[in-house]
Amino acid sequence: MFKKNVPVLILLSGILLLSACTDSDNAKGNSESTNGKTEIKITWRGLGEQDNVRRYLEGFEADFESKNEDIDIVLSPITASEGDYFSKVALTMQSEETAPDIVSEDTFMLSADANAGYLIALDEYVDSWNEWDNYIENIKFGTTGEDESIYGIPTTTDSRGIWYNKEVFEAAGLPIDWEPKSWNDIYTAAETIKEANPDVVPFAMNVAKANGEAVSMQTFEMLLYGTDETLYDSESKKWNVNGQGITDALVFVDEIMNQRDLGPSLSIALNANYGSVMTQELLPTGGVGMVLDGNWNIGNYAEGGAYPIENIEETLGFVPFPTKDGEEPGFVTMAGGWSWAIPEKSQNHDAAWKVIQAMSTEESQTERAIIEGTLTVRNDSAESSDYTEKPLIEPATKALENAHFRPKNDLYPNVSIEIQNAVEAVASGAMSPEEAAASYKAKVTDIVGEENVY
Amino acid sequence: MEVTPNASSKKKMSDNTKSSIFLSPALILLLIFFLTPMLLTIVFSFTNLALTGSQAQNIKFVGFDNFIQMFNDAQLYNSIGKTLLFVLFSAILGQCLLGFLIAFLMKGKNAAFRRAIGITVIAAWVTPEIVVGFSWVAFLGDNGTLNSIITALSGIEPIAFLFEYPMVSVVLANIWRGTAFSMMAFQAALDDIPLEVEEAAVMDGASRWRIVRNITIPIVKGTITTNLMLVTLQTLGVFTLIYAMTGGGPGNATMTLPVYMYQQAFVSYQLGYGTAISLVILIIGALFSLLYMRFLKVKV
Structure with missing residues (x-):
């Protein structure tokens, strides 16, 4: 009786073990949430309680979701020291189960992560997007990879x-x-x-x-x-x-x-x-x-x-x-500056692009620069009075004249x-x-x- | 294993078959969670695996490159030195000696006393490593407890212990945290020494020190070896405590091998080199174990 079952037992214990290894909640294909909406997970470097990016994104999320009923934005910051953030992001982007749909990338990491195959090139999307011309020309340089493809849409710059x-x-x-x-x-x-x-x-x-x-x-x-x-x-x-x-x-x-x-x-x-x-x-x-x-x-x-x-x-x-x-x-x-990029292992490239587009409008960019205290990357935002009236924008912009x-x-x-x-x-x-x-x-x-x- | 009459009636399985059935889940567990990662580590240490950059996509076998790089890596030698220092002072001299001393002094004392001391020491041991790290940062900080006491008593300026005496700080913290383990091991061993033996020695007029040296220590020798080995291996791998307290710094003052391995793998993104360093830790651990077994001539 026992003897016959030895292989079965071994098999069973194997299956049990393997199933214990799978995190069923995060399994692939679950990006469609139960109510039929597409989940778009946005990851950035969280700063805990005093998180200006989070303040901006929460405002954006409410506004975007009211206009786009088919997309559910999930804010998923990685709260870590600056160095650890890049390691953690790189690790999450290695698997379909953990990769965010949109990731905030520091422009200095962008070309390394693009070379690692973690990010998709956005050229096709950008080609048919008329807002791209409104971006400050030398800022675009920061989100272009070594292969001349565009890997990120700039969000902020700084001096x-x-x-x-x-x-x-x-x-x-x-x-x-x-x-x-x-x-x-x-x-x-x-x-x-x-x-x-x-x-x-x-x-x-x-x-x-x-x-x-x-x-x-x-x-x-x-x-x-x-x-x-x-x-x-x-x-x-x-x-x-x-x-x-x-x-x-x-x-x-x-x-x-x-x-x-x-x-x-x-x-x-x-x-x-x-x-x-x-x-x-x-x-x-x-x-x-x-x-x-x-x-x-x-x-x-x-x-x-x-x-x-x-x-x-x-x-x-x-x-x-x-x-x-x-x-x-x-x-x-x-x-320097940050940008939004789309991980290769995300399951929703098109929907992610739609969200990035919405985050990249003139109003949204101006708002982010104001909340976060960063410099804007769009020519039109740079001229808006809400932005120029902010304190200390002038010396910060002046410093940028001799930027490296x-x-x-x-x-x-x-x-x-x-x-x-x-x-x-x-x-x-x-x-x-x-x-x-x-x-x-x-x-x-x-x-x-x-x-x-x- | 005793065989019950029921099972032995019809088909009697050999003990071997039975034990292999009952061992198989454990074996599979070991294979999946222990052996596979270990083999992978060895494989990866011969590659240029990186966390980002083009190498992350094109993993290549680079032969012994990582190990050749190690031979020329001054920081690696520095880290080996720091690791040995950390193990010597915090594990061997600190935890083992102090643990033995506490256990020895508690032997035969009244139960309430033993319990009070025991609980105090063990409290440090059950505290999670990261909490211990932060507690010590708070204790040693500029406005920490220790500096408050020093300033109140002597009026001198606060001392930045974590920056001026980083190695001493992490060694003390690790002794504080780990002593309980040695204490418990020695307590159990010492309690097993038959009272008559010691009584006989006392009757013969042996001094206290003589009794310890010639009777107590030889009897608990096995425990000493096992404990030394366990504590050494545990301390070789200490990462959280050091990382939380000093991050390996200031400069590279507390950059032990585990911290250096982490830095190479996850800060410099060189996973291949990081895993190669982990093999060095493994080798050092094996060398220590061999040394203990040889010098103390005990079969484990």
């Missing part, structure tokens, strides 16, 4: 500069319409603040690996591109590893954090919460004098943001970041990790700027190959 607290400046006897012309001007202002009030952090910037891409873009590249050097030569397709600018940029970090002791304590600087502590707590309350960060922080101080301030411009200023010794053109910014974009190369994310290692090593005092630059050279050469560096 970087120095946020400063005017009350702190006033108390220290500094001009409230401050305009630094060189890195030395920053040291001088920071030292003045330190003398006036030792409890105020004079100058802060992203230095912790935990803050991922923010370290590369908001700190290192802002410095490097102000020394007449770039990270990558797009013509020869080679990476800069020998430039004096790399050491100079790291020297700035060293001067602020160690030599002159003008930065925050390491417990704040190396914390994964650095960004929110600095921009949502210390900057608006005068706990820090200057913060090198993105213009989008304006969203924090607007109504409904994390720390609403009335008459923002009386308390806070935003100035473009100067070049090292005031070299032409005087100031510099990195520009990150290298369009699918090894950039890997090189970026090495930048973060170098900056944190210098900031924490583990390496001198020269040692960190040498280590950066070795690591980057390993990553891209000896024939691809200069």
Whole structure:
């Protein structure tokens, strides 16, 4: 009796095991929800309670669903640190069961994810879409892959500069319409603040690996591109590893954090919460004098943001970041931005495109830029009065005049990790700027190959 | 296995068949959830598998490239060093020694005392690793409990323990969390030592230290080896605690192999290289186990 059943038993236990492995709720084909609507899952990097994108999307969802009864939008943010977000998105896009229908992609990851086959090319859709002409031309460059196909529809762009607290400046006897012309001007202002009030952090910037891409873009590249050097030569397709600018940029970090002791304590600087502590707590309350960060922080101080301030411009200023010794053109910014893309493994490409189109209208784009505090990517939105009347839009847009974009190369994310290692090593005092630059050279050469560096 | 009269009446199955039937689900489970991932890990460590970029689409066997890269990777050596340091201080010297000491001191004490101490120590052990991590971050932080006490007592500036003494901090946290396991293992072993043996030694005038060295330790030697091995292997794989407390930093000060593996696989997107590093962890674990078995000459 038993013997006969041995194979059956083994088979049964196998089946039981296998069925336990399948998450029946998420099984393929379930994208049609029970009421016959097509579910479109939108994924972006969630920020928890103070999530400006969520505020925008909730408004959009209600409006879109009332007009389109056949589509049910499901908001599915991934709340993670900046670095983890990209890994998690890449993992979800590997399977039909987990892939979102629309994904928010940082433009620097877009070409790597496109090369990985995670995203579909949108050329066909865009060809028959007359709104595409209203997009700012050089922004389109950011969402074009290495193969010249379009992989994302831009949503926002941004610029970087120095946020400063005017009350702190006033108390220290500094001009409230401050305009630094060189890195030395920053040291001088920071030292003045330190003398006036030792409890105020004079100058802060992203230095912790935990803050991922923010370290590369908001700190290192802002410095490097102000020394007449770039990270990558797009013509020869080679990476800069020998430039004096790399050491100079790291020297700035060293001067602020160690030599002159003008930065925050390491417990704040190396914390994964650095960004929110600095921009949502210390900057608006005068706990820090200057913060090198993105213009989008304006969203924090607007109504409904994390720390609403009335008459923002009386308390806070935003100035473009100067070049090292005031070299032409005087100031510099990195520009990035986000975009909507459609994962290959999504089951509803057409419906997803329909939703993206609706999110990309002039009104919707203007609204997002206003809620999120980012810069718009559409020419017509840029002219709308709701947008131009926003505080500090003017200096942020001005900074964008000298904008640089990150290298369009699918090894950039890997090189970026090495930048973060170098900056944190210098900031924490583990390496001198020269040692960190040498280590950066070795690591980057390993990553891209000896024939691809200069 | 005892055979009941009923079953033995008609067709008597051999014990072998029976045990294979009852073992088969466990075996299948092992095959699917243990052996397959392990084999896959070995396979992937010979590829250039990446999470994104063109490599994610075109996986290629790259032979020993990952391992050659490792030989030239200064950070890997650094990580091996950090890992050994972490294991030596937090597992071997910390958990095992402290666990033994607590168990030894509790032996023969009254039940209420034993229970109170036992529950306190075990509370740390049942707390999820991530919670332990955050508790220690809160405890050691600038405005944390420890700094508040230090400042109140001595008036000196708060010390940024996690940044100035990162390795010490994670080692302490891991000792705090893991000691209970060793304590329980040793408690059970020590309770099994017949009282007469020790009494006889006392009668012969042996000192306390002599008794411990010549009687207690030899009797519990088996437990010591097993415990050392378990605790070492457990500590080799500690990721959550370190990641939550320091993220491997500052710089690379606490970048142990598991954290480095995670960083390579999910931050630098090099899954192939990450899995190759995981094999290094496996090898180190195997070496430790061999060492223990050889030096303590115990059959496990």
